[in-house]
Amino acid sequence: MPTRVETLDNGLKVILRPIPDTKALSTWVVYRIGSRNEVPGMTGSTHWVEHMLFKGGGKLGKGDIDKMISRLGGKMNAFTDTDYTMYFETIPAGAMDTALMIESERMRNAAFDPKEVEAERTVVISEREGAENQPDFAVEEELWGLAFHVHPYHWTAIGYKQDLATLDRDPLYRHYLRFYAPNNASLVLVGGFDPAVAMQHIREAFGPLKPETPPDPLRLSEPEQHGERRSDLERPGPADLLSAGWHIPAASHDDIPALVLLTTVLGGWRGTVPFAAGDWQPRSNRLYRALVDTRLATDVGVRQEMKLDPALLIASVTLARGASLDRVEAVLDREVEKLQRAPPPKAELARARQQVRAWARYEQDGVTFQGILLSAGEGLGSWEFGEALLAKVEKVRAEQVRAVARAYLVDAHRTVVRFHAQEVPA
Amino acid sequence: MNLPDRTVLENGAVLVSHALPSNPFIAFRGSVPAGVAAEGSDVGVAEFTSRLLLSGTRRRSAAKLADRLEGIGATLEFHNGEELLSFQGRCTRETAAETVRILVECLSGPSFPPKEIERVRGELLNDVRIEADDTRARAFRELARLVFPKDHPYGRDPKGGEAPIRRIRRADIVSFHEAHVGPEGLILAATGDVDRAVLDDAIAAPLSRLRGDEGGPPAIPPPPPHRPGSAWLPMPHKTQVDIAIGAPGVPRRHADYYPLNLANLLFGRIGLYGRLGRNLRDEQGLAYYAFSGLDARTAGGMWSISAGVNPANLGKAIESIRAEMDRLRTEPFTLEEITDGKDNQMGSLIVSLERNAEVASELHRMEYYGLGMDFLERYPEIIAGLTGERVRDVARKYFLPSASSMVVAGPVGRTRFRL
Numbered sequence: 127m128p129t130r131v132e133t134l135d136n137g138l139k140v141i142l143r144p145i146p147d148t149k150a151l152s153t154w155v156v157y158r159i160g161s162r163n164e165v166p167g168m169t170g171s172t173h174w175v176e177h178m179l180f181k182g183g184g185k186l187g188k189g190d191i192d193k194m195i196s197r198l199g200g201k202m203n204a205f206t207d208t209d210y211t212m213y214f215e216t217i218p219a220g221a222m223d224t225a226l227m228i229e230s231e232r233m234r235n236a237a238f239d240p241k242e243v244e245a246e247r248t249v250v251i252s253e254r255e256g257a258e259n260q261p262d263f264a265v266e267e268e269l270w271g272l273a274f275h276v277h278p279y280h281w282t283a284i285g286y287k288q289d290l291a292t293l294d295r296d297p298l299y300r301h302y303l304r305f306y307a308p309n310n311a312s313l314v315l316v317g318g319f320d321p322a323v324a325m326q327h328i329r330e331a332f333g334p335l336k337p338e339t340p341p342d343p344l345r346l347s348e349p350e351q352h353g354e355r356r357s358d359l360e361r362p363g364p365a366d367l368l369s370a371g372w373h374i375p376a377a378s379h380d381d382i383p384a385l386v387l388l389t390t391v392l393g394g395w396r397g398t399v400p401f402a403a404g405d406w407q408p409r410s411n412r413l414y415r416a417l418v419d420t421r422l423a424t425d426v427g428v429r430q431e432m433k434l435d436p437a438l439l440i441a442s443v444t445l446a447r448g449a450s451l452d453r454v455e456a457v458l459d460r461e462v463e464k465l466q467r468a469p470p471p472k473a474e475l476a477r478a479r480q481q482v483r484a485w486a487r488y489e490q491d492g493v494t495f496q497g498i499l500l501s502a503g504e505g506l507g508s509w510e511f512g513e514a515l516l517a518k519v520e521k522v523r524a525e526q527v528r529a530v531a532r533a534y535l536v537d538a539h540r541t542v543v544r545f546h547a548q549e550v551p552a
Numbered sequence: 553m554n555l556p557d558r559t560v561l562e563n564g565a566v567l568v569s570h571a572l573p574s575n576p577f578i579a580f581r582g583s584v585p586a587g588v589a590a591e592g593s594d595v596g597v598a599e600f601t602s603r604l605l606l607s608g609t610r611r612r613s614a615a616k617l618a619d620r621l622e623g624i625g626a627t628l629e630f631h632n633g634e635e636l637l638s639f640q641g642r643c644t645r646e647t648a649a650e651t652v653r654i655l656v657e658c659l660s661g662p663s664f665p666p667k668e669i670e671r672v673r674g675e676l677l678n679d680v681r682i683e684a685d686d687t688r689a690r691a692f693r694e695l696a697r698l699v700f701p702k703d704h705p706y707g708r709d710p711k712g713g714e715a716p717i718r719r720i721r722r723a724d725i726v727s728f729h730e731a732h733v734g735p736e737g738l739i740l741a742a743t744g745d746v747d748r749a750v751l752d753d754a755i756a757a758p759l760s761r762l763r764g765d766e767g768g769p770p771a772i773p774p775p776p777p778h779r780p781g782s783a784w785l786p787m788p789h790k791t792q793v794d795i796a797i798g799a800p801g802v803p804r805r806h807a808d809y810y811p812l813n814l815a816n817l818l819f820g821r822i823g824l825y826g827r828l829g830r831n832l833r834d835e836q837g838l839a840y841y842a843f844s845g846l847d848a849r850t851a852g853g854m855w856s857i858s859a860g861v862n863p864a865n866l867g868k869a870i871e872s873i874r875a876e877m878d879r880l881r882t883e884p885f886t887l888e889e890i891t892d893g894k895d896n897q898m899g900s901l902i903v904s905l906e907r908n909a910e911v912a913s914e915l916h917r918m919e920y921y922g923l924g925m926d927f928l929e930r931y932p933e934i935i936a937g938l939t940g941e942r943v944r945d946v947a948r949k950y951f952l953p954s955a956s957s958m959v960v961a962g963p964v965g966r967t968r969f970r971l
Contacts, residue, residue, distance in 0.1 A: 145574050150906040180824070189834075192823035197892050199899020218902045248837035248862070256840055256860045258791040259687055259962075317906075362789035364685035365678055394622070404909075406627045409606070409618035419615070421671050424678040446674045447681075477623040484625025487577045488642050492907035550685060551788050 127490075129500075129509070130321050136337045137309025140328055141500055141509045143316045145493065151317035152216040152497035153225035155233070156504045159305035160209040161283040162344060162435065168301070170285015171293060173206040174250050175302045179213065180204070181242045184235025188242065191228050198224065201494070205400075206283045209434045210505030216494045219318035226331040229313065233306055234335050243295040251291065254284045261363040262442070265543050269371050272355045273438055273541040277348040307338035312504040317493040348373075348436060355541040363547035365424070366445040368454055371438035373539045374430065377506045383518035384526040385430055385439065385534070390478035391470050391527065392461065393428025393441060397485035398512060399498050410477060412461050413441065422449040422457060434506060438541075439534065451544045465531040469524035479519060486516045556915055556925045557751065561760040563735035567742070568915045568925070569751055572908060575744045577644050579908035580755075581916045582740035583636040584659070585769035586732035589705040596712020597728045600672060600720050602632035605639075607668035610661040614668060617654065626651040628658070634705050635772060635850060636920075637733065640912070645745050649754035656762050659733055664725050676717045680709075687787060688860065691796035691961040694783050698957040699798050699854050702776045706852060734764020741915035744908040772851040775800060780954065784968060785961040792860050793962030795869060797971060799955050801846055801853035804921045808946050809848055811938055815947035816855055818885050818893045819876070820844025827876050828857065836872065838865045850921070855950055863963045870958075870969045877953050884944040893943075897935045901928065 130142045161172050182188040195202045200217035213232065215225040257263040267282055274280040313332065315324055351373055375381055389395065394408025407425075408414065417423035425444040431437040443454055470478070489512070490496055503511030556570040591598045606628065607614045621628055628641040628651065639659075643651035683689045693709055700707030711717065742755055778800050802808045820828035825843040832842035842859035861869040885893075905911050905928075918927045958971045 147574050148906070149902045152906075189823075189830075193892065196823040197895045197899070199896045199901065199903050201903055216903050216906065218899055245835070245837040248865075249833055249840055252792070252838070252860065252862060253840035255792040255862060261685075362685075364681035403627075405631070406629055408622060409614070410622040414618075415615065418675075419671065421674050424675040444678065444682075446678060473623075477619065480625040481622055484577075484627075484642075484644070487644065488627075490576055491579070491909060492575065494906065 131509070132325060134308065134329065134333055136333065136335055138332050138335070139312040139504070140325070141312060141314045141504070142321045142324055143496060143500065144319055144321050145317055148318040148493060149219055150216055150493050151219040151222055151225070151315065151319055152214060152493035153222070153229060154212055154214045154314040154497040154501040155229045155311055156210050156212045156314070156501040157306060157311045158505065159211055159310065160207045161281060161285070162208050162278045163305065163341070164278055167289060168293060168297060169281045169289045170250065171298055171301050172211060173283050173285060174246065174290070174293065175298055176204045176206045176211050177246050177250060178238055178243060178298070178302070179232045179236050181237060181239070183237030184231040185227065186231050194224050194228065207505065208279055208283055212498070212501045212505065214494065214497055222319060222324065223327055226327055230331040230335065233308060233311065233332070236302060238295060238299045238302065240295045243298060247290065251287060254287055254290065257284060261361065261367060261545055261547070264359060264361065265367050265369045265545050268357050268359060269369050269440065269541055269543045270438070272357055272543065273351070273371050273373065274348050277346050277435060279348070279433070279435065279437065304338065305341060308332060308335045309337040309340060312501070312509070314497050314500045314504065314509065316496045316500065344435070351539050354537045357543045358546060359543065360546045360548055362550045363545060364550070365447070366449070366451055366547050367545035368443040368445065368451055368458070369440060369543045370458060371440045371541045372535050373436055374439045374534050375436050376434060377432040377511070381530050381533070382432065383515060384522045384530040386482060386515065386519050387475065387478050387522050388465065388527050388530050389428050389430040389439060390481055391474060392465065393426060395478070395481040395485055397489045398432070399489045399495055399502070402485070402489050402491070402495060408481070412464070413458070416457050416461050417443060417454060421446055422454050432506060451546070455542070462531065462535045465528065466535065469528040472524070475524050475527065482516065482519050486512065555929070556918070558919070558925050559756060561735070561756060563760055563762055565735040565738040565740065565759055565762060566919055567740050567751065567756055567759060568919050569742045569746050570911055570915060571746050572744050572911060575908045577642055577908065578648055578742055578744045578746055578750070579642050579912045580740060580742040581638065581640040581909070581912040582738065583638040583916065583920065584733050585635065585737040586637040586728070587633045587635045587705070588708055588710050589635050589772045590732045590770045591728060594724055594728060595708065596716035596720055597724050598637060599632040599676065599711050600725050601729050601733070602630045602637050603672045603675070604664055604668060604725065605630045605658045605662050607672070608663045608665045609657045610663050611657060614665070617658070621651070621654060624650055628655060630658070632710050634710065645750050645754070648750055649758065652755050652758045656758050660762050660764060662729060664722055666722060669722055669725065673717060676711055677714060680711055680714055680717065687790055687792065687794040687961045688858065690785055691794045691959045692856070692858070694785065694959040694961070695796040695798050695856065695957060696854070698781050698783065698959070699778050699800055700775045700852070701778065704775045705772065706775060706849065706854070731767060735762045736764070736767065737769045738762070739916055739919045741912045741919065743911040743915065775852040778957070780957050782958045782971070784964050785959065786964050787961055788963050790962045793863050793866050793960060793964060795859045795861065795873070796856060796959045797873060797956050798854050798856035799950065799952065799957065801848055801855045801950060803850060803852055804848040810934055811942045811946040812855070812950055813846055814890070814893050814897065814938055815885070815943050815951070816844050816846040817896065818889050819880070819947065819951060820857060822893060822896055827879070828873065831872050831876055832859060832869060836868070838869050838872065863965060866960070866964070867967065867969045870971060874953055874971055877951050880947045880951050885940065885947065887940055890940045890943055894935050894938065898932055901931060
């Protein structure tokens, strides 16, 4: 799709994708700051900063963002990832200036009123406590904590409760000032607008903002894992869970396209945009056949975490009542071994490729989803990430799928978390 | 905007569509009247049936169905609800004909293999346990039971519960399917990359070959009177408590629906959750989420409040919710609030219909509730016609603490708070 890219003098990269017959407009700003930029004792600060950026500052009073977008019938939200933080508004196209004004104020002028920071402390703790109610959150946190000893992927974006309880306003504000600057961000517009007019308005809104000294590149890298790591959690819960994570390279690595097809063959493909697939469950993959069809499990999924730094490929299983974790793990091992032994047959690889191809279309559903795709791509290095990945997936050969299975799905690089569901107390 | 296209096929099925050429695929959503309301005393059979429609047909196994659908990159799902067995999917114009043919095959000729029935039984039993361990799901399940008593379809767990799940036999599923799944009452809404040729050749043609029941949609009785109650569900192993509060609302076609919808928007939805969110989240920091909802169906509905809080803040949270409900009487919605809400509803017409999937859902709703294909054109007039007084009146009438039920699930301790 026609996309125009420009960079302002202050370093803000602007990505414009006009869609002439659309009446809506989605405005996204992605900052290259995530929980990977945090340090121990300050975990969760990036996410907390994200919450504070809905509370006004500069031209915006408290509640103004909410009110302005609501009056337009718009939707807005923000997401904090390990690698980036994104904000968006989807509004009627005629109200472009409202979104640009909100985002330009948010970029440098957030208030961080101490009273508001304090009020938000319990909100972010509440968000974490809601997640703690779910057994799979405990498994996820344990998995990343165990797989990464040095790199900040050790903790999840929500942060540790003890840090959320003690973090002060000033370090949060410094964190904001350090990373929220035009030269550490990209602005994405998708929808019904004229690119030339949009550029003029963008220059007016963002041009005066001063750049910051670029943040230092992250120097931490995770040393190679030598030997499998395991954890057995015993907690009250409704079902046993198994999660296995293998170290894989960063999103920019040449092996990523083959890993996409490996993921699809093993566990199906649900696109790269979170939420796009909804409740849809792929069923033609090997783990579904080996675990769900055989009644050992009721749910299975494989996801490839595509991140700036080497991350994980994770297989997650919800066990059926009466199935044993040992047996399910043995089946998982068997399926991985099969992938290492032989390349996927032609028909299976064609099916996997078709799924990836189809989701690349389905993920373009409307201006908001296109905005998230372009922004998440920017967060990983380039708005073209998704398209480039698809082009590379088209060229992957079956033998390459076997090669990445052999290179990455090895026990010595694996972390396994088993959740042994204990009887729920009466 | 052109009006959506509506076609009634010879077999009674209704096809509605709207082209959105900038979205490069087709999304569809549809239903047959074979939800919980159709199952009568065969509790749980509708859920079983919906989960088995991708489990094999007379022509091919579950594995072959999955291989084919995913081989062409299409998606297809079936879900059970209180009134409907619904389906939805995605495909491209090139794969639309085959996708709809598979949909028709699944609807008309499922084979219900015994092995698959046992697989689904295990899946359902697990899901019942998982839901029972989820504070919010459990609180809302119990709230629905209180608001819609006496085993009304709206108050029943669509999964039926452990005992019915263990009891259901293949014959029950087969006879439910034969009696309720067919073209009668079927609606299919398609949007995106559609035009006349795709509609006629790829969608209407295979859909018109569907044969089956002639019973028509089941009559859904009005819900029995609600007697407000409360329930405390201790789940000491959890960190957060979920509060669910609710009472009967109105059917979708009721005269109070639009003012109530606006009142609900202002009370607990607009922006960061309206008045409720402003109080509980923004001002007091008690909860990450505190919002209201409005569910309006054919024969009735429910409005509800949902909040997740730390157990130490439970009393304060309930008291604050109560205060906000009372404030609807002492400090009714201001003119500014009502204007903001109306502006929001007008503007959201554009924003809420920017995705294929959203448009397909809206088209389906328009057809199912008989709102007319010109509904989206009339909507601004409907909203403009709402007076402040009417909105305030329905808020006072429906959001009434003394007429509401409350359920609390989580680590609740011994102290019991009243709404």
